Amino acid sequence: MEMKQINSHCYYFHSAVNIGYVYNGDDGMLIDAGIDKSAIKKVIKALKQHGLPITHLFITHAHADHYGGAKYLQDNYDVRTIAPKYEAAILENPSLEPLYLFGGNDPLDDIRNKFLEGPPVRIDDKVWEGNFTFGEFELETFSLPGHSYHQLGVKIYDVLYAADSYFAEAQLKKHKIPYITDCALTIDSLSRVKEILCDGAVPGHGEYETNFQDTVRKNIAYHEQLSTWLEEYISDHPDGVSHEQVIVDMCDAYGVENNQLSQWLLYRTAVTAYLIGHIKRGTITYAIEGNRWVFKQLKKGED
Numbered sequence: 001m002e003m004k005q006i007n008s009h010c011y012y013f014h015s016a017v018n019i020g021y022v023y024n025g026d027d028g029m030l031i032d033a034g035i036d037k038s039a040i041k042k043v044i045k046a047l048k049q050h051g052l053p054i055t056h057l058f059i060t061h062a063h064a065d066h067y068g069g070a071k072y073l074q075d076n077y078d079v080r081t082i083a084p085k086y087e088a089a090i091l092e093n094p095s096l097e098p099l100y101l102f103g104g105n106d107p108l109d110d111i112r113n114k115f116l117e118g119p120p121v122r123i124d125d126k127v128w129e130g131n132f133t134f135g136e137f138e139l140e141t142f143s144l145p146g147h148s149y150h151q152l153g154v155k156i157y158d159v160l161y162a163a164d165s166y167f168a169e170a171q172l173k174k175h176k177i178p179y180i181t182d183c184a185l186t187i188d189s190l191s192r193v194k195e196i197l198c199d200g201a202v203p204g205h206g207e208y209e210t211n212f213q214d215t216v217r218k219n220i221a222y223h224e225q226l227s228t229w230l231e232e233y234i235s236d237h238p239d240g241v242s243h244e245q246v247i248v249d250m251c252d253a254y255g256v257e258n259n260q261l262s263q264w265l266l267y268r269t270a271v272t273a274y275l276i277g278h279i280k281r282g283t284i285t286y287a288i289e290g291n292r293w294v295f296k297q298l299k300k301g302e303d
């Protein structure tokens with residue numbers, strides 16, 4: 001995990017899941033906490049070596065890879081912990097993630113793993129979009145839903161810690177169908193991120209870039225390409241196609257092979273996010289037919 005400096009106040013620990021760090025005077029704020037104890041321990045060790053303080057933690061959204069290390073940090077440091085409202089409810093009650101992914105059923109033990117559920121986190125300040133002062137820090141938050149319900153990006157000292165609002169190009173290719181919850185909101189948030197005035201941005205997965213707008217545009221193009229595939233696929237099935245079949249065919253088309261329940265649940269949500277995008281655009285409609293959730297193309301003049 002490499003500690004990378006962005007400017008005189010801003011750093012990030014570059015890893016599969018980035019952890020941001022900002023400091024000013026006696027205060028130091030981590031932005032996200034990594035997936036587990038071992039990830040955050042590496043960060044703590046590096047900050048100690050540099051004699052840098054840890055006083056605050058800002059969690060951008062309640063995905064376990066971003067908050068799994070938070071409890072260890074809280075157990076060992078007096079950190080004022082800040083998170084978006086609503087995401088905070090999940091951080092305080094982390095079994096909510098396997099619960100929602102499991103469609104509301106009591107989650108099986110199989111999906112209560114560290115990728116979907118971290119240890120519970122105490123949240124001291126629940127924030128929404130706006131300007132805030134915490135200790136020595138003045139920061140601005142931006143609501144960026146679409147990947148997680150109330151995800152916030154953080155702009156501080158002209159650096160945007162963009163959370164998972166966009167991914168590095170390599171990440172898009174790796175995941176094939178990126179994890180999102182609503183394609184329409186994802187694209188709205190991406191359009192917004194492009195316009196945020198700052199020196200550069202660092203995503204949750206990827207590297208700091210000054211010309212991050214280019215990567216954001218590639219994200220938009222990627223989601224649009226998947227959306228177009230889905231629209232054509234639905235139009236090729238004039239009698240409608242079931243939710244389960246859409247998941248099978250879209251995963252097959254993009255080379256996604258699921259062999260674990262937790263992984264399949266994430267892809268089910270991602271595929272459904274593209275369906276939701278089309279429903280919101282008015283290009284696809286749905287019905288419950290034969291006890292199945294069925295999707296059809298919405299022809300012009302129909303609604």
Ligand SMILES: [Zn+2]
Nearest residue numbers: 061063148164
């Ligand atoms: Zn995430």
